[in-house]
Amino acid sequence: MTHSLYHIENTSTIYSPGLVFFLDLIRQNLARTIELAGSVDRLRPHCKTHKTREIVQLELAAGIRKHKVATLAEAELLASCGVPDVFIAYPIVGPNQRRLAELIRRYPNTRFSVTVDHPHSLKTLSQTMSLENVEVDALLDLDVGQHRTGISPGPEAESLYEQMLAAPGLKAVGFHVYDGHNHQPTLAERQAAVQVLMEPVLRLRETLEAKGVAIRRLIMGGTPTFPVFARMDIPGLECSPGTLILHDHSYSSKFPDLSPFVPAALLLTRVISRPTKTRVTFDLGYKAVASDPPAGKRLVLLDVPEYEAILQNEEHLVVETPAAESFQPGDERLAIPTHICPTVAMHQQAYVVEGGKVIGTWPIVGRDRVLTI
Ligand SMILES: Cc1ncc(COP(=O)(O)O)c(C=O)c1O
Numbered sequence: 001m002t003h004s005l006y007h008i009e010n011t012s013t014i015y016s017p018g019l020v021f022f023l024d025l026i027r028q029n030l031a032r033t034i035e036l037a038g039s040v041d042r043l044r045p046h047c048k049t050h051k052t053r054e055i056v057q058l059e060l061a062a063g064i065r066k067h068k069v070a071t072l073a074e075a076e077l078l079a080s081c082g083v084p085d086v087f088i089a090y091p092i093v094g095p096n097q098r099r100l101a102e103l104i105r106r107y108p109n110t111r112f113s114v115t116v117d118h119p120h121s122l123k124t125l126s127q128t129m130s131l132e133n134v135e136v137d138a139l140l141d142l143d144v145g146q147h148r149t150g151i152s153p154g155p156e157a158e159s160l161y162e163q164m165l166a167a168p169g170l171k172a173v174g175f176h177v178y179d180g181h182n183h184q185p186t187l188a189e190r191q192a193a194v195q196v197l198m199e200p201v202l203r204l205r206e207t208l209e210a211k212g213v214a215i216r217r218l219i220m221g222g223t224p225t226f227p228v229f230a231r232m233d234i235p236g237l238e239c240s241p242g243t244l245i246l247h248d249h250s251y252s253s254k255f256p257d258l259s260p261f262v263p264a265a266l267l268l269t270r271v272i273s274r275p276t277k278t279r280v281t282f283d284l285g286y287k288a289v290a291s292d293p294p295a296g297k298r299l300v301l302l303d304v305p306e307y308e309a310i311l312q313n314e315e316h317l318v319v320e321t322p323a324a325e326s327f328q329p330g331d332e333r334l335a336i337p338t339h340i341c342p343t344v345a346m347h348q349q350a351y352v353v354e355g356g357k358v359i360g361t362w363p364i365v366g367r368d369r370v371l372t373i
Contacts, residue, residue, distance in 0.1 A: 046242025051366030101132035113137035129169025174217030
């Protein structure tokens, strides 16, 4: 299978629909991420995109010691790879608090941190950590406009941070600032939006520091505003993009300034039927590609002329193309997913291609909700 970026010499070992990782491109994206951040110390990549041990190991080999996750299973995956610093960017509530304590006990060489954004979860987390006789680092989650989690930077946030400082079993270490709503098309617009959101964040930091409280860590953003945060000279700043390492069609089409990054995880699909003269059906249903983008926009098929996706079921993708008659059942194509993170989580394994050859498979370990704890 030949495409300028995505050559695979022999596809006979790839069962379709198959997730394919192009290792050379992953390495390239990783190198560019570090270059843009300025140093590995300013980076805290999010594991949610790839959820694999092998990519964590590539990041560790590149010197990245600080990592971010969304789930306790991803946290366990990272700790089991020997990552020394794991930030769980998620409010931990209910029995997951006891589970977190177990994780901390099981992996003494990893320092874990979590977010806090509410006095009640702070209280229960502090009680559980104390009861379990462990300590966890905590970052105040600041809501800077997405209104998903967090507390608005201001007097209430200041008070919550002071409660965190006093809470047994917790060590307050800084702020988490995620601006997942900043999807402005131009870099200049994203720059302006970040400037606005940073003002109250830095004011809160100054207010607390004036009281003698050091805010050592500021964990900022995802991929779209990574180029903005990466240029900022703010003490303790860490950038936490996730998607960049594999990249996808959504970000590469929306944000032209991210052009140094290339989609590195694709789907291999085969024609299974040609029901009419103008229709081709592929084995690429929405159980193999994330369906959060609207139907018809969940992927881009490479090398299918002038096609329109007209139907997608669980295991079928039907397209109309004037070139339908040139397709035979069994023909192979590659597709770039629109949203890579949930797409990866739908696959048990990724086929890994290096130098045009399939060199093996990597299990998507972190797709499971529970590993061992
Ligand atoms: C809290 C948090 N940080 C970082 C990221 C990474 O963002 P991106 O996918 O834009 O790289 C996400 C993505 O959902 C997130 O929720």
